[in-house]
Amino acid sequence: MKAVGARLPRYDGIAHVTGRTVFVDDVRIPGTLWVKALRSPSHHAKITKLDTEPAERMKGVHAVVTHKDVPLNVYGHLSALGIPGDEPLLAEDVVRYKGQPIAIVAAESEELARAAVEAIVLSLDEQPALFDIRKAFDPDAPQVHHWGNWYPHFEAEMDRRQIRKGDIDAAFDQADTIVQGVYRPAAIEHVPLETQVCQVVPEPNGRLTIYSCTQALYFSMGVVAAHLQQPLNKFKFVGGTVGGGFGGKVDTATETMCCLLALKSGKPVKWRWTREEEFLCSSTRAPWHMEIADAVSKDGWILGRKMLTLHDSGAYCRFSPYGLTKHSFHHTGAYTIPNLSFDGYVVFTNRVPTTAMRGFGVTSVSFATETHLSRIAEVLGIDPFELRLKNANRIGDTSPNGVVYTDPSTVPTIQAIADSLGHELPGEYRAMTPAQREGQWLPDHLVSQLGNPEEH
Amino acid sequence: MATHKGRGVSAIEYPTGMNQNGDPSQAWIKIKPDGRVDVFAGTSDIGNGSKTIQSQIVAETLGVPYDWVTYDNSNTDSSPVCTGTFASRATFVAGMAVKKAAEKARERILEIASKELEIDPADLDVADGEVFAKGSPQKKISVADVAAAATWTYGELITGTGAQLKPYAEIVDPETGRVDLPPHSAISYAACAAEVEVDDETGQVTVTRLVSCFDVGRAINPTLVEGQIEGGAVQGLGLGVLENCYPYYPSVEHRGAQFGSYLAPGMEDLPKLETLIIENPSADGPYGAKGIGEMANNPQPPAIAAAVYDAVGVWVTELPITPERVLRALEAKAEPRREGKLVSFDEELSVNAIGGGALRFEVSA
Numbered sequence: 001m002k003a004v005g006a007r008l009p010r011y012d013g014i015a016h017v018t019g020r021t022v023f024v025d026d027v028r029i030p031g032t033l034w035v036k037a038l039r040s041p042s043h044h045a046k047i048t049k050l051d052t053e054p055a056e057r058m059k060g061v062h063a064v065v066t067h068k069d070v071p072l073n074v075y076g077h078l079s080a081l082g083i084p085g086d087e088p089l090l091a092e093d094v095v096r097y098k099g100q101p102i103a104i105v106a107a108e109s110e111e112l113a114r115a116a117v118e119a120i121v122l123s124l125d126e127q128p129a130l131f132d133i134r135k136a137f138d139p140d141a142p143q144v145h146h147w148g149n150w151y152p153h154f155e156a157e158m159d160r161r162q163i164r165k166g167d168i169d170a171a172f173d174q175a176d177t178i179v180q181g182v183y184r185p186a187a188i189e190h191v192p193l194e195t196q197v198c199q200v201v202p203e204p205n206g207r208l209t210i211y212s213c214t215q216a217l218y219f220s221m222g223v224v225a226a227h228l229q230q231p232l233n234k235f236k237f238v239g240g241t242v243g244g245g246f247g248g249k250v251d252t253a254t255e256t257m258c259c260l261l262a263l264k265s266g267k268p269v270k271w272r273w274t275r276e277e278e279f280l281c282s283s284t285r286a287p288w289h290m291e292i293a294d295a296v297s298k299d300g301w302i303l304g305r306k307m308l309t310l311h312d313s314g315a316y317c318r319f320s321p322y323g324l325t326k327h328s329f330h331h332t333g334a335y336t337i338p339n340l341s342f343d344g345y346v347v348f349t350n351r352v353p354t355t356a357m358r359g360f361g362v363t364s365v366s367f368a369t370e371t372h373l374s375r376i377a378e379v380l381g382i383d384p385f386e387l388r389l390k391n392a393n394r395i396g397d398t399s400p401n402g403v404v405y406t407d408p409s410t411v412p413t414i415q416a417i418a419d420s421l422g423h424e425l426p427g428e429y430r431a432m433t434p435a436q437r438e439g440q441w442l443p444d445h446l447v448s449q450l451g452n453p454e455e456h
Numbered sequence: 457m458a459t460h461k462g463r464g465v466s467a468i469e470y471p472t473g474m475n476q477n478g479d480p481s482q483a484w485i486k487i488k489p490d491g492r493v494d495v496f497a498g499t500s501d502i503g504n505g506s507k508t509i510q511s512q513i514v515a516e517t518l519g520v521p522y523d524w525v526t527y528d529n530s531n532t533d534s535s536p537v538c539t540g541t542f543a544s545r546a547t548f549v550a551g552m553a554v555k556k557a558a559e560k561a562r563e564r565i566l567e568i569a570s571k572e573l574e575i576d577p578a579d580l581d582v583a584d585g586e587v588f589a590k591g592s593p594q595k596k597i598s599v600a601d602v603a604a605a606a607t608w609t610y611g612e613l614i615t616g617t618g619a620q621l622k623p624y625a626e627i628v629d630p631e632t633g634r635v636d637l638p639p640h641s642a643i644s645y646a647a648c649a650a651e652v653e654v655d656d657e658t659g660q661v662t663v664t665r666l667v668s669c670f671d672v673g674r675a676i677n678p679t680l681v682e683g684q685i686e687g688g689a690v691q692g693l694g695l696g697v698l699e700n701c702y703p704y705y706p707s708v709e710h711r712g713a714q715f716g717s718y719l720a721p722g723m724e725d726l727p728k729l730e731t732l733i734i735e736n737p738s739a740d741g742p743y744g745a746k747g748i749g750e751m752a753n754n755p756q757p758p759a760i761a762a763a764v765y766d767a768v769g770v771w772v773t774e775l776p777i778t779p780e781r782v783l784r785a786l787e788a789k790a791e792p793r794r795e796g797k798l799v800s801f802d803e804e805l806s807v808n809a810i811g812g813g814a815l816r817f818e819v820s821a
Binding site for chain 1: 466469476501515533679680695730755773774776802803811813
């Protein structure tokens with residue numbers, strides 16, 4: 001029988017539903033020490049004193065690690081994409097969000113590890129905090145980050161992601177109506193059933209075995225190897241079966257710190273985040289702020305779009321510049337808009353760093369642009385299906401950065417939804433296909449954006 | 457006081473594989489002496505079903521039953537590079553790596569079968585665990601016998617390796633965002649309709665029906681595709697009406713720290729779900745497949761927002777659309793500012809209203 005296209009049973013489905021799948025927390029290694037972290041109680045503060053000696057002196061505490069123990073404390077996870085590092089593995093002189101790890105301990109029980117964390121002496125000099133990305137640009141705004149309040153390292157050291165296409169001013173001049181709105185989706189938690197968890201075993205041959213819930217074994221191994229300044233064959237990552245991730249387990253939140261404690265103590269260590277840590281200290285989906293103004297004709301063509309996006313990155317950049325770039329590349333959604341002016345900023349605030357989550361960079365822009373289209377339909381008094389079909393991207397149209405669409409399915413997916421709701425479409429919309437534009441679907445304003453689909 | 461019904465629609469697109477590409481995946485395969493297949497790949501299965509999908513691709517490519525395939529992604533000593541399970545790439549990119557590895561192993565199987573059958577490998581095909589002559593399928597040898605011959609007669613190990621990598625697309629003009637190569641490998645598309653009931657006394661929005669249509673390129677396993685779409689729909693419902701880390705954003709106070717104080721969708725929130733699948737194959741994906749894992753939660757929030765407007769005549773553009781926000785909007789009944797040809801909504805939320813003036817969103821009407 002054919003395997004592709006078949007409704008075959010999930011490879012590990014029986015094991016999952018009978019509770020026999022081995023996740024990281026099911027691994028049992030004798031002699032394992034338990035890990036807890038001293039986390040910042042403040043949203044923004046200078047560290048004036050950090051004394052771990054009282055914890056180190058406690059019986060049953062085998063290792064305490066601070067930034068001084070990390071061979072490379074600041075490592076850029078996206079250095080391969082030209083995004084420099086900014087986030088310390090363990091805080092040095094400043095904490096920028098509540099929950100930021102400052103020191104970690106390994107002890108013979110979770111209770112003892114918790115007591116050791118409490119024994120560490122920490123003094124802070126509180127600093128003003130910034131939470132509203134719309135105020136980050138104010139001259140008197142609290143300074144969140146050593147790079148400033150927004151990411152300054154896009155190509156050519158630009159401080160924003162820009163898209164420019166066509167002639168935006170002409171489009172707004174020609175418009176019959178300009179529809180403007182503001183869209184603000186929230187931060188949400190990934191809520192994996194399996195919280196962040198890691199077990200590290202120092203092997204007799206000098207290697208480290210890392211039982212990891214990472215979504216990306218090799219990526220996380222690269223991160224650990226860089227922080228520890230060791231070659232890849234020092235490590236064996238064991239994993240590949242993850243109890244829910246949704247993007248939050250790309251962060252490599254526990255692995256490096258567990259390796260440092262295992263090396264310092266010479267014993268196996270395990271760190272299992274509580275549900276409270278998962279909710280309050282793990283990264284979240286980013287909150288976004290998007291402002292859109294669309295230049296439209298009275299018969300429903302979108303002639304131009306002007307857009308400002310502020311991406312709330314939290315205290316460090318993690319994957320945010322990547323997410324914002326992806327966002328900008330898709331800010332016309334499933335439509336062709338020939339004249340564009342987009343500016344996007346990755347803005348720092350004193351909240352937990354935000355990270356990738358299902359639909360990274362695009363979930364936000366889909367909400368903003370699609371709600372905006374529904375509003376345009378309402379303002380113009382046009383059927384929302386027809387407005388969408390009219391502006392739908394077609395073969396040979398070009399994307400915001402000039403790439404030719406070769407196989408868009410916007411038209412058939414919208415038609416299928418109309419059919420399933422019993423929504424009657426006029427004949428010319430019913431007959432529409434994704435094929436290259438012609439006739440009434442190729443008005444003058446869409447001619448100059450056309451590309452050649454054969455060239456791609 | 458009454459319950460009002462409303463309906464909204466949306467249409468979206470989403471790229472498959474990392475934006476700007478440059479994200480490799482690799483795999484290798486070995487065949488046991490009885491023809492059973494060991495696949496080694498580094499792709500984490502986060503519940504998305506990548507072990508299943510990649511095993512199906514290998515079974516199809518090799519022409520052996522699905523249950524002959526053992527899939528090992530358990531560690532980095534035996535499995536090669538996979539950039540990771542994100543960017544909707546586990547089927548599209550990593551699935552291509554296992555397909556290429558299986559194609560190489562298939563070539564070796566046919567070469568050894570060719571010696572046993574004394575038929576040119578180009579004239580052989582393989583299906584259901586048997587190698588046979590094209591046009592005269594009675595001339596055949598089982599893959600198990602081929603593997604045995606490789607092991608015991610020819611002293612060979614049948615293997616195959618595969619790697620998939622699209623080159624990184626540089627932004628060559630940061631002023632305009634122009635790139636030197638396509639920044640995506642394939643784009644998937646979806647449309648969605650949401651039906652809601654809004655209680656104008658409590659502000660409660662109940663999503664009663666979500667109809668989704670996705671272009672998946674090719675459904676390698678329709679059951680798992682439907683699972684992704686249904687799971688995504690419920691997560692999109694959470695984005696739309698329930699979930700929020702910071703209930704008083706941008707304030708960081710009153711964060712929920714447990715399931716009881718953070719509203720994630722539960723079974724009681726499940727609306728009627730209807731799923732339609734379109735297959736518009738991608739030239740770059742395994743058997744035409746695209747990736748839809750992530751985008752599955754993208755079309756619902758805007759369709760819900762439009763449905764709420766349809767029901768009670770207010771636009772709530774801050775998510776989630778909570779009872780409090782609905783009631784405040786109903787109380788305010790805000791009209792857009794109309795000036796010349798400008799129709800401007802939500803001005804109280806703008807950087808122009810909240811910021812100190814250093815950054816403004818300027819639109820000349």
